[in-house]
Amino acid sequence: MERTYIKDITPGKRKIQGFVENFRNKKNMAFIVVKDITGKMQVTVIKEEHPEMAELLDKLTIHSVVTFEGEVVASEYVKLGGIEMYPTEMRIESIADALPIKDDSDIDCRMDYRWIDLRREKNQLMLKMQTTLVNAMREFLVERNFVEIHTPKLIGAASESGSDVFEVKYFDTKAYLAQSPQFYKQMAMASGLERIFETGPVFRAEKSYTNKHATEFSGFDLEFSYIDSFEDVMKLEEEMLAYALEKVKAAHGEKIKELFDSEITVPTLPFPRMKLADVYRELEERYGYKVADEVKGDLTTDAERMTKQLAADMFGHEFLFITDYDAKERAFYHMRDEAGVPQGYDLIWRGVEITTGAQREHRYEVLKAQAEEKGLAEDVKFYLEFFKYGCPPHGGFGIGIDRLTMLFLGLSIKEVQFLFRGPNRLTP
Numbered sequence: 001m002e003r004t005y006i007k008d009i010t011p012g013k014r015k016i017q018g019f020v021e022n023f024r025n026k027k028n029m030a031f032i033v034v035k036d037i038t039g040k041m042q043v044t045v046i047k048e049e050h051p052e053m054a055e056l057l058d059k060l061t062i063h064s065v066v067t068f069e070g071e072v073v074a075s076e077y078v079k080l081g082g083i084e085m086y087p088t089e090m091r092i093e094s095i096a097d098a099l100p101i102k103d104d105s106d107i108d109c110r111m112d113y114r115w116i117d118l119r120r121e122k123n124q125l126m127l128k129m130q131t132t133l134v135n136a137m138r139e140f141l142v143e144r145n146f147v148e149i150h151t152p153k154l155i156g157a158a159s160e161s162g163s164d165v166f167e168v169k170y171f172d173t174k175a176y177l178a179q180s181p182q183f184y185k186q187m188a189m190a191s192g193l194e195r196i197f198e199t200g201p202v203f204r205a206e207k208s209y210t211n212k213h214a215t216e217f218s219g220f221d222l223e224f225s226y227i228d229s230f231e232d233v234m235k236l237e238e239e240m241l242a243y244a245l246e247k248v249k250a251a252h253g254e255k256i257k258e259l260f261d262s263e264i265t266v267p268t269l270p271f272p273r274m275k276l277a278d279v280y281r282e283l284e285e286r287y288g289y290k291v292a293d294e295v296k297g298d299l300t301t302d303a304e305r306m307t308k309q310l311a312a313d314m315f316g317h318e319f320l321f322i323t324d325y326d327a328k329e330r331a332f333y334h335m336r337d338e339a340g341v342p343q344g345y346d347l348i349w350r351g352v353e354i355t356t357g358a359q360r361e362h363r364y365e366v367l368k369a370q371a372e373e374k375g376l377a378e379d380v381k382f383y384l385e386f387f388k389y390g391c392p393p394h395g396g397f398g399i400g401i402d403r404l405t406m407l408f409l410g411l412s413i414k415e416v417q418f419l420f421r422g423p424n425r426l427t428p
Contacts, residue, residue, distance in 0.1 A: 001069055007038035009083060015069045016041060016085065017093070019119060020062055030057045033080065034066060037124060043068050044083040048266060053090045063096035063119070081199040103394045107414055114419055114428055122259050126416060130405050134199060136247035137220060140240045146195040146222065151184035153177055153201060157379050164205035166215075177203035180398055183383045185223035186333070186360060190391040197222035199401070208421045211412035212352060223360075223396030230335075230359040233395040234321055237357060238271045241319075243307045246263065248408070260409045265318055271347070272315040275324040279303065282310055297326025299346065299353070308351030320348045332370040332380075334358040335395075347397075350407050357397030364388050 001015040009016070010389070016280040018036035030045040030053075047054045060066070068088035101113045102299025103120065110117040116122060154175045166177040181198050186242045188196045204218040227233060249264040258264055275284075280296055283289040283306055291300055299307075299322060322396070323345045327334075330342040335358065337343060361367045364387040371377045371384065405416040414420040419428065 005038040006034070006036050006041045006083065007039060009072055009081070011072050011074055011083065013070070014072045014085065015067065018065070020060060020066055020096075021137050022065045023060055023062060025057050025060070032060070032066070032068075034068065035119075040080050042080050043070075043087055045087060045090070050088070050090075053087070056090055056092055059092060059095060061096050061098075063099060063116075065096075067091040067093060106414070111414060111420060111425065112428070113231060113386050118418070123415075125252065125255055125259055126405060126409060126411075127418065129248055129256065129408065130401060132248050132417075133244055133404065133408075134220065134250045134401060136244035137240055138197070138199070139244045141195070141197050141222060143270075146193070146197050146224070147193055149184075149188055149193070149196050149198050150200065151178070151181040152196060153184075153203070157183075159384060166203050166205045177205075179204060180219065181221050182331075182333070182398075183380075183386075185221060185396060186383075186391075186394070187386045189223055189225050189360075189362070189394040190386040190389070194392075195222075195224040195228070202398075202400075204391050209423065211414075212406065214421055215423065217403070217413075217417065218401040219398050220401055221396065221398040223394055224395040225368045225392040227359060227395050229395055230323075230345060230357065230395055232357065233357045233397060234273070234345060234347075235270070237355065237397055238267070238269055238319070238321075241276050242267050242269055256409065260411075262408065262410050264408065267317065267319050271310060271319040271321055272317050273321040273345075275325060276322055277324065279307065279310065279322055282314065286310070286313065298329040299325075304348060304353055305351045307348045311348070318350055322348060323348045330358070331383040332374045332376055333360050333367060335361040335400075336370075343395075349404075350408055352403065354403055354407070355397045355399050357395065359393070359395035362387060362391045 003017050004014050006016060016034055018034045018289055020032055021035040021040060022033035026046055032043040034041050035041055045053050045057065068087040068296055069083055069089040070085050071082055072085045074082060075084050076082065099116060101110055101116055154170065155178050156175060165179055168175050168177060185196060199218065199220045201216055203216050205215065206213065244323045245264060246266045248264055253264045256264060274298065280291065283303055287306060289306060306321050311317050322339050327336060327340055327342050330344060334342040334344045342358065346353050347355035361370060367387055368377065371380050402413055402417050406413055
């Protein structure tokens with residue numbers, strides 16, 4: 001008999017498979033709650049009718065894996081979906097030892113046994129939500145003629161921005177794990193692909209121990225050609241995110257509210273926009289937050305956090321685009337205007353930066369000069385070649401899928417990754 005997912009179960013002869021979530025083994029009857037990735041179901045065994053199952057039931061433990069075949073019937077007394085199964089066949093696929101963790105175990109202990117921790121309903125909902133989120137963004141872009149590419153994660157140049165990278169042995173030379181697909185996204189623009197996106201791993205060799213940093217995470221990046229300004233990039237991003245959040249809310253909003261007590265708000269368009277200098281002025285006037293002039297070229301961690309309240313108070317919005325950063329704080333490949341202001345932005349959601357985007361510099365001589373200014377000309381020599389033979393004006397951005405999930409659910413970065421990687425964790 002073919003297996004039926006629990007969410008699709010209807011009365012009749014059925015086969016289910018899953019983990020034992022709960023188990024009451026009484027003298028004459030046994031009640032087993034079986035859980036698969038789609039839901040839970042009660043299985044009721046009448047022992048005198050199936051004495052062969054009694055011996056198996058005595059061996060059963062919580063989290064063992066089982067297969068049941070039998071008659072599914074409606075029952076007004078059963079809370080789980082109003083149906084239960086009376087099995088005619090039972091098979092134990094795997095016996096589980098006593099679990100080494102509980103729901104209230106500390107985060108590091110749960111990370112040690114992540115495969116068990118992921119069995120929790122909240123964690124499985126989290127990964128389903130990520131699936132809906134990424135699929136919605138992919139769907140949005142494909143409908144707008146974007147092409148999906150897959151760029152290499154082993155690269156020959158050590159840096160794109162002077163940040164630390166992971167060095168690996170590569171036969172008789174050195175290679176590095178890519179910090180982002182940025183260079184190759186732009187190569188795709190020079191290739192005439194015009195509109196591309198990618199989702200894949202990103203590596204950062206930073207010894208950060210915050211609740212939002214990881215040494216490896218999943219990025220969603222895109223780039224597109226023939227833009228007039230970075231306003232085109234912001235417009236695409238806000239439309240894509242509004243589309244994706246609407247899909248997530250429709251598919252999982254109620255369950256996220258139930259399990260995480262977190263409300264998904266589909267944002268209105270357009271997202272509010274502010275220049276960095278105006279952000280600092282408003283933070284000082286409204287909340288008394290002051291910083292020294294020499295740090296006002298970038299957004300401080302405290303200022304970033306406070307933009308959550310600022311966006312709510314000024315615009316009634318959860319998102320905020322911030323523009324006009326100092327050139328020394330932005331990557332060399334960001335286009336600059338006549339005044340030297342980078343033509344890019346950060347997007348802040350709920351007080352956390354989720355995106356850096358920009359119009360890129362596509363003119364070879366200008367780009368080369370900006371790389372030289374930051375002392376990177378030799379490191380990015382291969383990249384500069386992409387612009388020698390014609391390249392259209394273009395721009396793009398990258399989003400961290402894990403950071404988005406973190407903000408959706410009010411969790412730490414450790415909790416939202418399938419397997420977290422940080423300075424002190426390389427296993428499991």
